[in-house]
Amino acid sequence: MSASRGKQHSSVKRHQQAAVKRHQQAAVTLDLHAVILAGGTGTRFWPLSRRLAPKQLIALLSDRTMLQETVLRIAPAVPAERRWVVTGGDLADEVGRQLRAVDANATVIVEPAGRNTAPAIAVAAHRVIERDPDAVMAVLPADHVIAKSDAFLRCLARAEEVAREGFLVTIGLVPRRAETGYGYIQRGEPLRVGSPASGAKPDADASSVTLDSCFAFSVARFVEKPDRAAAERYVAAGDYFWNGGMFIWRAAAILDELRAHAPAVAEAAERIAEAMKAGADRNRIADLYRTIEAVSIDYAVMERTRRAAVIPAELGWSDVGSWAALDDVAEKDERGNVISGRVLDFGSERSILYAQDRLVATIGLKDVIVVDTPDATLVCDKDRAQDVRRVVETLEAQHAQEHVTHKTVQRPWGAYTVLEEGEGYKIKRIVINPSSRLSLQMHRQRSEHWVVVAGTARVTCGDRVYDVKTNESTYIPPQTRHRLENPDPAIPLQIIEVQNGPYLGEDDIVRFDDDFGRA
Amino acid sequence: MSASRGKQHSSVKRHQQAAVKRHQQAAVTLDLHAVILAGGTGTRFWPLSRRLAPKQLIALLSDRTMLQETVLRIAPAVPAERRWVVTGGDLADEVGRQLRAVDANATVIVEPAGRNTAPAIAVAAHRVIERDPDAVMAVLPADHVIAKSDAFLRCLARAEEVAREGFLVTIGLVPRRAETGYGYIQRGEPLRVGSPASGAKPDADASSVTLDSCFAFSVARFVEKPDRAAAERYVAAGDYFWNGGMFIWRAAAILDELRAHAPAVAEAAERIAEAMKAGADRNRIADLYRTIEAVSIDYAVMERTRRAAVIPAELGWSDVGSWAALDDVAEKDERGNVISGRVLDFGSERSILYAQDRLVATIGLKDVIVVDTPDATLVCDKDRAQDVRRVVETLEAQHAQEHVTHKTVQRPWGAYTVLEEGEGYKIKRIVINPSSRLSLQMHRQRSEHWVVVAGTARVTCGDRVYDVKTNESTYIPPQTRHRLENPDPAIPLQIIEVQNGPYLGEDDIVRFDDDFGRA
Numbered sequence A, B: 001m002s003a004s005r006g007k008q009h010s011s012v013k014r015h016q017q018a019a020v021k022r023h024q025q026a027a028v029t030l031d032l033h034a035v036i037l038a039g040g041t042g043t044r045f046w047p048l049s050r051r052l053a054p055k056q057l058i059a060l061l062s063d064r065t066m067l068q069e070t071v072l073r074i075a076p077a078v079p080a081e082r083r084w085v086v087t088g089g090d091l092a093d094e095v096g097r098q099l100r101a102v103d104a105n106a107t108v109i110v111e112p113a114g115r116n117t118a119p120a121i122a123v124a125a126h127r128v129i130e131r132d133p134d135a136v137m138a139v140l141p142a143d144h145v146i147a148k149s150d151a152f153l154r155c156l157a158r159a160e161e162v163a164r165e166g167f168l169v170t171i172g173l174v175p176r177r178a179e180t181g182y183g184y185i186q187r188g189e190p191l192r193v194g195s196p197a198s199g200a201k202p203d204a205d206a207s208s209v210t211l212d213s214c215f216a217f218s219v220a221r222f223v224e225k226p227d228r229a230a231a232e233r234y235v236a237a238g239d240y241f242w243n244g245g246m247f248i249w250r251a252a253a254i255l256d257e258l259r260a261h262a263p264a265v266a267e268a269a270e271r272i273a274e275a276m277k278a279g280a281d282r283n284r285i286a287d288l289y290r291t292i293e294a295v296s297i298d299y300a301v302m303e304r305t306r307r308a309a310v311i312p313a314e315l316g317w318s319d320v321g322s323w324a325a326l327d328d329v330a331e332k333d334e335r336g337n338v339i340s341g342r343v344l345d346f347g348s349e350r351s352i353l354y355a356q357d358r359l360v361a362t363i364g365l366k367d368v369i370v371v372d373t374p375d376a377t378l379v380c381d382k383d384r385a386q387d388v389r390r391v392v393e394t395l396e397a398q399h400a401q402e403h404v405t406h407k408t409v410q411r412p413w414g415a416y417t418v419l420e421e422g423e424g425y426k427i428k429r430i431v432i433n434p435s436s437r438l439s440l441q442m443h444r445q446r447s448e449h450w451v452v453v454a455g456t457a458r459v460t461c462g463d464r465v466y467d468v469k470t471n472e473s474t475y476i477p478p479q480t481r482h483r484l485e486n487p488d489p490a491i492p493l494q495i496i497e498v499q500n501g502p503y504l505g506e507d508d509i510v511r512f513d514d515d516f517g518r519a
Helices: A010-025 A066-074 A092-101 A117-131 A149-164 A228-237 A251-261 A263-277 A282-290 A297-302 A323-329 A382-397 B010-025 B066-074 B092-101 B117-131 B149-164 B228-237 B251-261 B263-277 B282-290 B297-302 B323-329 B382-397
Strands: A002-004 A033-037 A083-088 A107-111 A136-141 A168-173 A184-190 A217-223 A240-250 A308-313 A338-340 A343-346 A352-354 A359-363 A368-372 A376-381 A408-411 A414-422 A425-432 A440-442 A447-454 A457-461 A464-468 A473-476 A482-486 A493-500 A510-513 B002-004 B032-037 B083-088 B107-111 B136-141 B168-173 B184-190 B217-223 B240-250 B308-313 B338-340 B343-346 B352-354 B359-363 B368-372 B376-381 B408-411 B414-422 B425-432 B440-442 B447-454 B457-461 B464-468 B473-476 B482-486 B493-500 B510-513
Touching (some): A033 A066, A066 A083, A066 A092, A066 A136, A083 A092, A092 A107, A107 A117, A149 A168, A149 A240, A168 A251, A184 A228, A251 A297, A323 A352, A368 A382, A368 B376, A376 A382, A382 B343, A425 B425, A447 A457, A447 B493, A457 A473, A493 B447, B066 B092, B066 B149, B092 B107, B092 B408, B107 B117, B117 B136, B117 B297, B136 B149, B136 B251, B149 B240, B168 B184, B217 B297, B240 B251, B251 B263, B251 B297, B323 B382, B338 B343, B376 B382, B447 B457, B457 B473
Parallel strands (some): A033 A136, A338 A352, A343 A359, B083 B107, B338 B352, B343 B359
Antiparallel strands (some): A184 A240, A368 A376, A425 A493, A440 A482, A447 A473, B002 B343, B408 B414, B425 B493, B440 B510, B457 B482
C-alpha cells in the first residue's frame, strides 16, 4: 500500500524543492521586461480548475500555482518593476493575492475581456514602452512547466541579445516525441548575430542543440498542430521545434510589425493604452476592448513577419495540456503513479490520484485519473483526458455551479466557504485577512448570525460599532447596513455565518463603501 | 452521456417499485415467528457501510435499507408480534429508527456483543418459546437480496410444514454459477412429509426444481466454501445448492439439538434468556454474553444433526457479498453500468457508479467501481472488490474515523452532521424529530451557539426554559445544564450548532435525564 497523508503534494515535493533551489541559485541578470500572460480559461483540469480558478491559478505540481512558479522562475533575473502580468477582470484579485503570497510583485494589466494574445501583447508593449522606449520584453505563458530554470534564463539572455538586433525571437523546444497537440517551428538559416555560446556550430541540426548553445536561426515556417504522420516527419527531420508561445523582442519592434501586418489591432491597442495612461474608468476601457479583434500573435505577426528568429532549446518544457500530461512532468512512485493528498492506494499502476480535503481510496486501477475536490470528483480513463472539457460543457448547459467556482471562494479581503445550503438557510465559514474589511453593505432578504471562532471582529451594525470576541456572536437583521472588519494586524479573523431568509443569492447585496472599488 | 441527478437511486427504481408491488400482493399467511439476524459488521461495502452503518442498515438497491427490505418482505405474511430482530447494542437505535420509518414493527433483541449465529438464534428461540411453546421460527439474514418475494413466502410456508414434523429445515438456493464464495448443501433422499405442491417429483434433481415444487430432502452434507474445481463439480452434479443461511424449525427443536451438540452454548443461552425475562440490567446481560462461545449454527448444529432437511428453491437470491456483486442484482444501463445519484458519465462500461451528495463525473471507465460519500471516495477495479476490507483495516490501524461513522450520525431523537471541524470549533447541523428531545446534559469544556433554521426549539438553559424561533439564536455557556427539544408534533426542528472550546469530543457530556435510557 502506498499511503500519502495530509494536504501536501507529497510525491511532487522533491520537484518543488529542486525548483526553489534553482530559483535561489540563478545568477543570470536580464535587462528585459517579463510579460506573463495569465488570462487563460482552460477547462481541461476540471475539477481542480474552474472558470474562476483556471489552470494558471491552481497548484498542479507543487504547493505553488503555475503563475507563482512562472513569476518565481524569472524573479531572480528580473526585478519587480520590470514584471508584468496580463489577466482577466474576474481573475485580477486572485492574481494579486497569489503574487503577494510569494512576495513576487508585478504590475497587473487587467483585460476586461480576453481577446487572445495579440491585443494582450500589444497593450503590454505600449505600457512597457512608457517606462523604457528601448525595452526588450519577454512574453511568457503563465501555465507551462519549465523544469530547467537555469537553462531557461540563459536562453532568455541570449534571446535578449538577438532581440536587440531587431529580431522577433521565439524559443523552439526540442521535440521529445511526435506530439500532435503542439504547433511546430521549422528553423531556417543560422543568424550571425550576437555571441552564441562557444562550441555551438551554425550548421548544427536539432539533434546537436545542447542546453548551452542557444544558437539563433531564422524561421523557415510556422506549422499548426500537425497530424500524426506529419509530426513524425518533423521529429525525424531534426529542424522542427515545438512552439511554446514564448517570445522575446523589442517592444517597439513588435508594435511596428503589428502596425504593418495587423493595423486594426495595432490602432485599437494604442487607443486602449492611451486610455489606460489617461486613467480612464473601467467602463471606457471595456468599451475599447469590445472593438479589438481577438487574434493570436502567431497569426497576426509571427507567420507573416520577415524578422522572426528561433532559438532551439531543451528546457524540460511542457504546456501540461491535460491531466494525462502530468505523466510527463510529475514525479511518480515505483508503479508509475502520480499521487497527491490523502490517498490510500492498493496496487494501482500508471494512475494519477489527486485528493484534497477528503480521503480517497484506490484499488487496482490501471491508467486511471482520479481527482477529488470538495464538491466534485472526476474519475477518467487516462486515454480520455481530453474529454474532461465535455463534463464542463455539460455543467454549463445545466447551469450548474461546479465548473464556475470552488466551494472556497477567494475575495480581496480573504475567503469564504459555503459549508452547507438548505431550505431557507446557508452556512459559510468566512476568513478575513489581518487589517482587512468587507464592504459596508446591506442585504434586502436575509439576516445573518455571526459566531466568531478565531480572532476578534469589529462589527458595524446600523449605527453601532462594537467588537465581537472569539466564542461570542452577533445578529445582523435584514435591511441593515453592516460591515465586518478584522482590526488585528497579524491574526486572521474566522467567523461562522448562518444566513436566514427567503432568498440567499450572492447578488442580494448593496455596497455603500468598499476598500476594493466595488461600491 | 448518461446523466442521473438527485439523491434518488434512479437506475434501481424499477426494482424497488416492483418490490413494493410484491409486498402488497403477497397472499401467503405464515404461522411462524420471523427472527431476522441484523448484527453483522461487514467491511466490504465501505465507504457506504461503516462500523455503525453496516451493510444491513444501508440502502444499496433501493431507497430502503437491506433490513427494511427484509422486514417488508415477510411483513405481509407475519404480523408484528411475531417479528424479531437481533442486533448489536451500538446498532439498536438505528434498527429501531429504520423499522419505524417503514411502519414495520418488531421486537428487537439486543446483543451486547456479537457471538456469531448460534447464541443469537438460541436466545431468540427462548424468547419465542416464552410466547408460544410450539412456535416455528424462521431465521433470516437481514442483508441478503431475494428478488422473488412471493416464491420466498411460499417456500417458507412449505418449510413451516416440514419444520412442524420436527425437521431443521434450510433453504438451498439453486446455484446460478460455480461460485466459490458460498457454502453448499448436498441434498439426500426425498422426505415424504407434508404436502409438496402438485407435480413435484420426489426424485427430481436440482435442474427440475421449479419455483413451486418446494420439495424437501434430507441433507447429505454441508460443504464449506469450495475451490473452483469443486464448485464446478457441485453445479454439474445437480444435487448441490447454495447455503443462504436461512433456517426454519420449531424453536423447541433447535434448542433440543443445541443441547445435544453444543451443550455449553445451550446452557449459556438459557441463562441469558432467563436474565432477560427477569429484567436484568444491561451490565448483567453483557457479563453473561462474555461467557458464551462465538460459534455458527451451521457448525454447532446443522453439520451434526440428523434432523436436517433442505428445500431447494430459486428465489433470485444473492448475499451481495461485495460491490462487484451488484452486477448480479441491480438494474443496468445499456452499457452495463449500475448508476446511482448525481453521476455524469461519458462512455463507461460495466461499471458501478454511486454518488451521494456531490457530483461525480466519469469518463471511459471499464469495470471500475466508484463510490462517493461525503467524507470518503472509493475507486476500485471490479476484480479487486474483495480488497475493500484492506482499506478498512488500514483505516483502523491509523485510528481514522472514516470507517466508523458517516458524517451524518443517526440518534434516537434525530440526527446530526458535522459540517466542519477546525482549531477550537466544530459546526453541526442538528435535526430533532417532532416531539423529541435530547437528554438534559452538560459539557465541561465547550460552549454552544444554536441558530434555529427551521421549526421552533424549546431550550432549557440553566433554570430558564424558553422558545427559540426560526432565525433566532441562543447561547449555552460551558458547565451549564441544557436541553434541546422539538415541541412540535409534526415539523422537524433544524438548528446549526457552533461549538467553541479547547476540547470538542463527543465524550465531553454529562447526561442528567434521557428519554432513551442513556443517563
